[in-house]
Amino acid sequence: MSVSPPASAVPETPTGLRVRYGGGVHPAAELARGAAYELFSAEPAAGFDRDRRPDARYPYHRYAHASEVGRLPDPHRGGTGPGAERANGLGVPDSPLTAPLNRVLGWTDIHGLSQSPAAAEDPVLVSVRESATVRRGSQMVKALSAQQFAGFLLRGWLPYGFCYREYDVAHLRTPADQMLLRTDSEAGRAVPEVAYLLRWRATDPVDYVAPLAGTHRGLTTMPPHDRVGPPVLGTGFTPSGRHLIPEFVTRDFADLPLPANAALLAHTPDGDEVVLYTYQPEQRGWLRMAGPRWRHLLAAVPGVAPDQEYVSTGDAIRSTLLIGGYRGQEHEAVADPPGEFRVLAMTRAARYPVQTLTRRARYVDWRDTRCLVLREEGGWLRLRLCRPDPDNVAPLGAQCYERGVYESWAPAAEVTDDQLVDIPYEL
Incomplete structure (x- = not known):
């Protein structure tokens, strides 16, 4: 039987932080404003990998969500408590998932319900899902392929479709871990050397909804040949054999205006997070943040020169x-x-x-299907379906470009109820 060393015998990180995890005490570093931790070990331990970084202070490390660790008193900061109760750096606390666990209902049971479409309306699961809320200022992330990364940087794409609260996925730091968050056609295939993310702050909770069976049933019944990425379960949780991760979609799959200081990030195989670019709305441009040490992380991104900044020419069409x-x-x-x-x-x-x-966004009806107008060219409209389902995707000739996102071209003369819609935010 192994005995954990007393907390006082465990060496500290430079910040003096130590946490309890798996029956032991480990030095640790806080990540994502307390949403996750990097744990260190001087000896091999279950779940710990060799830290191959040249500046590694300990030979082994791993990443864990804040809900998995217990934080010990920090002599440098004082106090204890989970990272979920702390602000995210901008004065907005992130709310953790809460579940009514007891002797009969354990974490494994909750996870099993989250992966079962038949349990989408189970009262227990519904209560767990409703505890994951987006607030004004919540950090949101969207996992990107190299091609999608280029779309945001070079072509002025905006956040849309499936996304996550950073708080729920901050422990997924490596490209292998982040594959389950991907929405593109390469999701679930070969693990890339670098993982890319878009991170932004939510302007208003009204822009985000859970993809539940009651509101997005069409996605849950989409046949495999008509979809990209993992299936939509309708429970509000992403498909995963290990993790319990609430997922969101932008309302009507609409593009959302980029807030100030949104960031394009890279994660290395060792879990390092590198801010490559930040968004400056007045210039409508992406400012380069990474120095020469990290510019190799852009090698897989098509059309991007690592030593360049990217500013809109002003003629980009925004939906x-x-x-x-x-x-x-x-x-x-x-x-x-x-x-x-x-x-x-x-x-x-x-x-x-x-x-x-x-x-403000433009909506139309096309063949009894509500759609967003992305752009107009020569009497044709580029449309994105607000509620795709097997009954409208095929008749409209809509193609799936990423998980849940279906688009098509329509003759402008065929659409009806063409209107600009204002979605008000309460200030």
């Missing part, structure tokens, strides 16, 4: 706009959640705080 009201007039606005929403302006003196805020 959605953030509109702010100031003194009775409308202006394009910038979100810097949780608390700052201002007029889009190059000069600081003109960046007035807006008094009202809405997201």
